[in-house]
Amino acid sequence: MLQRKYKTFVKVFVCAFAVLQGTGNLFAQQQLTLAESRELALKNNNRIGKAKEEVTASKSEKLIADVAGRPKLDASATAFYFGEPLNKMLPEYGLAPMVSVTQPIYTGGKIKFGKQLAEANIEMNNAGQRLVEDEVLLGTETAYWLVVQAKEEIKLEQQVKKQLASHYTFLNNQFQAGLIYKNDVLRAKVLQNENEARLQAAENKLALAKRRLSQLIGMEAQTDFDVADTFNTGTFSKPGISENTSAVRPEIDMANNAVKMSELTKGMLKADLKPTVGLALNGLAAFGKQGINFGDPAKNSMLTYFGMLSVKIPVFDWGSRREKVRQQEASIRSSEYGLKELKSQISVEIEQATLNLQLQANNIDLMQASLTEADENLKLSNDRFKAGTITGEDVLIAETLWQKAYSSMLDAKVRYKIADAIYRKATGQIK
Template sequence: MRFYILSILLLFAFYPSRGQQRLDLKRCREMALEYSKQMAIAGKQKEKAVWTKKEYGANYFPKLSASGFYLYHQKKQEYKLDGGYLPTYVPGANGSLQPNVVMGADGKPVVGTDGKPVFHEYAYLPDIPISLSLRGAYMASVQLQQPLFMGGKIRAAHQAAKFGEELADENIRLNRSEVLVELEQAYWQCVRVGELVTVARKYKSVVNELVKNLEDAQQAGMAPVNDVLKAQVKYNEALLQEQQAEHGHKLAQMNLCRLVGLDLNTALELTDSLSATVSPATLALPDELGQRPDYNMLEKQVEMKRKEVNVTRADFLPQVGVSAGYGYGGGIKLNGDDSRAGSFSAMASVEIPIFNWGEGRNKVRIAKAEEEMSRLNKEKLGEMMRLEIAGNRFKLTDAQTRVGLTESALKQAEENLKVSRDQYEVGMENLTNLLEAQAQWQQAWSDWVDAKASLKLSETEYLKAIGKLE
């Protein structure tokens, strides 16, 4: 038996325990932002927007390209130009060449049996063989292209990409505020439940002391058994409340660990406590919509839609460009001679759309309609955001009032418990009233803790609503 107990003690002595983490709100915010997958996605979206802007910006500059080909064709192409007798010409009186035809007595050319004029002399052209070989034909070229005017499409697309980058910045701010709201909700919930554990333990201690006093009095014959049983029932309820509070505290800690990237079973010690006040500077902050990242995102979307109208219109405007290139090729042999050579070329091109059955006009109208829809959506959501700001401000002031009322109720409950205890000790009040006073005191304390936690959360939500949760 001793060996068994010793083994258990040694096991616990050498079992690796999880170290307790001491954290404050600032450190938790940093850890949550660093660990958040949501922030990582927003960062990649910003990175994408930056590269997209650079991609469209590259269209301002010339594009250099190289191309080439190689061809091997096994069979030679054999051709023959048929020869024959060709007519001859002699210089005329005016120096120009005249057909060397035989003239008749009538002064007209003599015509042969085939109906053609008869010449004094004929030149003989033998057959000409032609051999074309493509065994190893090749060509390489370099070309430079520069757009001069594309209907404003390049500029409009680049400006739209700039707005896209700014939108990505606001998206990072929005995701940051959402991560911080979730983190602070979890943090203050953990602090709240921790204080409720203290309340439950204090209440259990008070009820336990009463049970012990009643048991001693009952043994001395000064208290009935019924009073002892009533107090024990309350003590059992206090035990259950303490257990529920401890379990709630553990779950709250696990949720906070999940957000900051710690192991769920890590024990936490939070250094911040619930405050009963809010800084006056919080309510004095400006509440313009321009501070909110989501509202700025709506404005950027409207600007992007406006640039998309220009991009669409540019497709149906004249487009001008120039290109220059140099090529070198060879390997094409004609009758055994290789025709390798290099050459320079330059070209200017102009494309002017003339008639497309209203396609361009209709596409521009569609783009303008989308721009107007985006603007109206911004106005609609802007009104909802104003309502959200007003609602959160009212909620914050209500939470301040609730803290004051619950604090006053707690003081009254403490005084009521003191009076009830004093009167019970001198026999002027029954046990039921004392137990009720204890329960009211415990409930008032819990309400005060809840009110302070609600105040912190209301402050966080108000700062997010006005775009100042940084």
């Protein structure tokens, strides 16, 4: 009996442990890679969502333009009642339903240009969506690496904190033994206070960077996640000078479409100088009091139809229509100059991004050399201090140099990662 109770207790304990372990995994902090962050941004970012809806709206506009030249069918019904003295001349009451069909015959090309404008507007909004996606991806990568930098800075300050605590304890013991002066201990305490301030600043920086990243990837204000990458992963290669200065950029597509839409608008304005022709067919019924049928007053119903052909010819408007065409021609030339200027700016932007990325790669090499030297200097200073050949102040100076070298290394790496993202955006490769 006792053995059975013991086995039952063991089973319950194992099950409870499994449940607690599963719960711990369930609430474990989510870890995001850079690729996952980019994917979430493309899926959930509000700016991208807005751009997608603008594309959807422009597609609906294209469907509307496609049916502009087709016949339109409309139906209406009118009920009426006339009091005296009108009921002496007209039927007193009645109902008149009507069906009408209208068909534009000639519009001077407006329907054709309208379709082309709607198509160009879709292309414009597609390019606008790509531009927003590029900007969001650049912001996401920048925010991601700032989170990584803040984490690395926290690790650095925590490591420095341990080193300073150990050094402070050693110096304090030496002071208590009367081997050194108190000012060596006080210097160590000042460095500890500065380290604590930097640690708090790094923690605040991490919280803000996470908040910014969560906003970009559509997680709103959630910050209960971690990033998987570190600066020890990946490469820091130097790109060659890009010979392709005409990168496929959405801004160029948008500028090209702006020129195209301006030319189509000119066609629409020219169409205003031409006549328009339209045809309308109408069927009419009337039901009511006797007399509603003009052909046979004894009847209380009537069926009839009629057609209308309308021709509208612009004759004289003081030249305003032609002036609108000339105004649009100037707008076209302005758009063409803007396109040339944009291509020139993008060419310069690509060259600047390339040179900056090369500079940041070189800086990493320099900072790595400085860190190696600072690390060796710190080890030698500790050894010489223990041997009694230098003072505690010399060790603290070596600690400070090492911390600054390590911090500069982190700055160089995050600047490289951001410069790499800017380079890929400039060359149209960030997506």
